[in-house]
Amino acid sequence: MRLAIFSCILLFCVCSDISGQTFALYRTGTLYDSFENPSQTAFVTDSSRRYAFNFFIPTLSATYGVSGPGVPTVKKALYTGKYDVRDLSETEKKLSRVTLSENTYLLAFKAFYSVRYHRELGFSWQVRTDGYGVTSNPALIIFQDYNRVINDELNNTDFNNNLFNTHIYAQSYHQFSMTYREQYNKTFAYGLKLSYLSGIAYSKLKVNSSNIQFDPGLDDYSLYLDGDLRTNVYYDDMGRKMLIPGIKNPGLSLSLSTDHKLKQGWNIMANVKDLGFIRWSKNSYIFRDKDYKIKASAVDDSLWKDIKKQLKNKSYITPVNSKAEILVNKDLGDFDSNLILSKNLFYKGGDIAWVNSYQYKSLHFSATADYNLNRFFQAGAQVMIKSPNVEFFLGSDQIFKTAETKTALVNSDGTGGKGNMGASVYLGFSMKFGRLMSRWQNDTYIPGINIKTSENTGFFKKLFGKRSEY
Template identity: 35%
Template sequence: MNKIYIVFCLLFFFFSLSVSAQQFSQYNTGTLYDSFENPSQRSFIPDSSRQYAFNFLIPNFDANTYVTGNIQPGLKSRLFSRTAFYDTEGLKIGKGQYNHFNANVNAYSIMFKVFTSLNGDVEMGFSAQTKVESRGLFSDESLALLNGVNNFHANSYSDIFNDTYRFQAYHQLSFSYRERINNKFALGFKVSGLLGIQYQQIDIVESHISFNREVPTQPTALLYLRGRYYDSYIPGQMTAHDYLPTFRNPGAAVSLGASYKTDDRITIQANVKDLGFIHWSKRSAIYDFNNSEPINDLTSTHREDTLYNRTHKLLKNNGTVQSFTTPINGRAELSATKSYWLGDGNNLKYTPTLIASKELFYAGFTGALVNHFQFGKFTATLTTSYDDMKFFNLGTQFMVKSPNVEFFVGTDRLINTGRFALASLHNDAQIQHEGDYSGGDLYLGFSLKFGHVIEHPMNASSIPMGEKGFFGRLFGRLFKTDR
C-alpha cells in the first residue's frame, strides 16, 4: 500500500470524532450534484457524455435531522401518537440533562453545466439552491413544561431553561468552474451570492421559574429569563412571499477544491466548502432580554400557545434595531479514493473513499468510509460514519448512471431513518424507542445531459478542441510546460 494512503488512514481515524449530519455517499460518483458540492470533481466523460448537463428544475436535495437525549419519546409521541400527547415519564427534572437538536436542508432547484474545452477539460456551471441550518441545545425541563406542572414537584427552580438555539435559512446563487491542469491535477471553485431569508439565535444564560399551586386545578408560574436574542427583519407576520429571493440580506461564499492522482492511482481530494457570511438587514434587532412574565393556563389544552406567546414576549425585550453578520456553516474536507476491478471479466468496479470532515465554525468532526459497487450503469453504495456525538451511522444509496442520465436516492442514516418512518406510522414501539438519537436522512437527485457528444480531435464532428483553461495557461507559464 502506498505510504500516502497509510497516512490518510491515520488522519481518518484521528478525525473520526463529528460534523452536523451531512451527505457523504455522493463523493466520487461524478454526478452533477457531486460536481457542484465538490468543485474539483468532473461530471463529463469525453467521447461519451453530451455537452450540457441540467436537472430540468427537478429538485436535487438532501434533508436530515436528529434529536438526542431523554426528550426523544416525548417529541415523537406528540408528533406521531394517535392521542398527540407528550410522554414525559423519562425526563429528569433539576438534573441538568440537555438534548441536542440538529436539522439541515440543501436543495438545488437549478443545476446547469457546460463542457467548454476538451484540451483544458474545462467545465463551467450555474446553480440555485436553498439551504436551512438549524441546531440547538434544550433541557429536559423545556419539554416537561409543555406538559404542564406534573413533572415539577418543587415550587421553584433555577437555571433549568438555559437553552441555546440557532436557525438560518438562505438562497445561494453560484457560478462554478472546474479545470484539469494535467493528467494528475485538477482545480475547481464555486463562488456564490447569498440571499438571506431568516435568522434567529437564542442564548439563555440565566433562568428561574416559580410555581403557584394555591388553586390546584389552575396552577400558574412566573418565568424569568436573561440572555440575548438575534432576530432578522421580517415585515409583519411571515408569509410564503418572504421566502422569495430578495437583496434585503446579502452575503457571499466561496468553495475551493483540488484533486491529485498519485502514481498508484489514488486520488486525494481536498475541499473548503461554503466559507461565507450573510449581512442581515439594518432593520433586524438584537435583544438583551432580562425580564419575567406570568404564565397562566398551565393545565389548559392551549398551554403550548400560551407558553410560546409569553416566552416570545420575554425574548423581545430591551432590543436594539441594528444589522449584524453571521457565518454560514462552512466545512473543510479531505478524502482519498482508489478504484478496483473485481471478477474474472472485470465487470464489477469497487471504489472505497475515506473522508474526514470538519466544521469551520463549530466543534463538529466526522469520519466516513464510502463504498461504491458499480455493475454497468447500476451503483449500490454502503456508507459508514462516526462522529464526535459518538454516533455510528450506516447508509445506503442506489444509483442509475449512464454517461448522459443519472438518478440516485439514498440515506446516510438507514437504521434511524427506518425507525423514524415507522414512528410516523403510529408504531408505538418506535415512538417509545430511545436510542442514541431519533431522526432521519434522505437525499434524491436527477439530471440529464444533452447537446452534441464531446469528441476527441481525431473524430470530432461538432465540438472544436478548444484551448486550455485559465488555470492550465497559468500553470504552463509558471512551470514552463507549454510547448
C-alpha cells in the first residue's frame, strides 16, 4: 500500500508544470518581468522612484497539467482522494503525461542605479520546482489490480515487453540571484542574471526496458526492470530541514537576455534562461541495475526495505530546467501583441504562445493562447493594475481548466470536465520608493539644496550650536 501511495504522489503531485511561464507578464515592465527577463526594465525615467521592492509579499506562480488516458484516474485521486484504475485499459498504448511547476519570489528588490544608460541592479530570492512524468496504463494499473495486467499477458502468446516503461523527474531548489540591466543605446538593451542555487529535493525514476516472466509451476511471476533511480531523499528521510537553504547541494546558473527595437514599432527579445546545474551531496541515493527482479510475493511494504538495501550513496550533478526563448512584439499604442517561442534545453517540453494586451489608464488586460509541446492547449487571462510606482497583477495560464478544477475540488467530483486537466494561478505586488529618478534637465533634486535642515547638521554645529546666517 505504501508503494502505491508513494508512486501516485511522485507521479501526480511532486512533478511541477514546466509550461508555467506566465507569458502575459512578458514586456510589462513589472518587477517580476525584470527578474525573469533581465533585459526588461522595471522603471520609467522621470516617473519612477529609485527602489522597487515586494516587501516580502511572495510573488507566486504555480501550475500543472495532465494529458493522456490516465486523466480519469488522476481526477479521482486528486478530487476524491481515491485511487481508481477501473476506467483504464491495460491494452492502451498511448502514454499519460504530467507536467507541473512552481516559481515563488520570496524577496525581490531592485534599484534604479543610473539614469544614464538606464542601469538597474537587483537582488532576489526565489523557490522553484520543475518536473515531468510520462508512464503507461499498465504501470498505473499494477499498483491496484496487478491481476488484470497478469491475466492480459497470460492470454497473449507474445508478451508485451516494455510494458512498465516510465520516466519521472522532479527538482526543487532555492535560487539567490543578482541581476544587472543596461540600455546600451536607443535600440538595444541587455541584461544578465547570476544565481547561486541551493538544492531542496531531486527525484528521477527512468525505466528503460521492462518485462514479465512467469513460473507456471509455482503460479508466480517476476517483474524485470532495467533503469535508473536517483534521489537525494528516501521516503523516510523527509523533514523540515530539507527546506532550509545552505551549501549541502550547491549550484550555479546564468541567464542572458537582450531586447532590440526595430522600425515601425517592432521589438525582438531573446533569452537563455537559468543555464546551470546543481551538485547533489554525497549522501544522495543512486540505484542502477540491469534486470532488477521483483517477485509477486514481494509486492508489499517489504519491497521498500529491499530497494533501500541496494541504494548507494553517491554525489551527482543535474542540470536545472534551462530555456531558450524568443519574443516578437508589435506595439500598437494601447494594444500590444507578443508571439513567444520557448523551448526547454535539457528536459522535455516547450511552448508556443500568443499574448494580446489592452491598456486603459492604469488597468491592463491580457489574453493568452498557448500550445504546450507536451501536447495540450492552454488559454489564459490576466488583469493588472500598474502605475510607475505601484503594481498588482492576478492571472492564470489555464483559466477554464482552473475553473473546472475549483468546481471539482469543492464538489469532490472526480468526473467533471472534459479532455486534459490542469490548473494555474499567479499573483504579485510591488511598490517603489525613494527619490524620483529624472533626467538632469527635468530633475527637481539639487544636492545640497533639496535637503532638510535637520538632515544637514554638521559636526561643528552640533559642537558649538546654531550659528547666524549670512
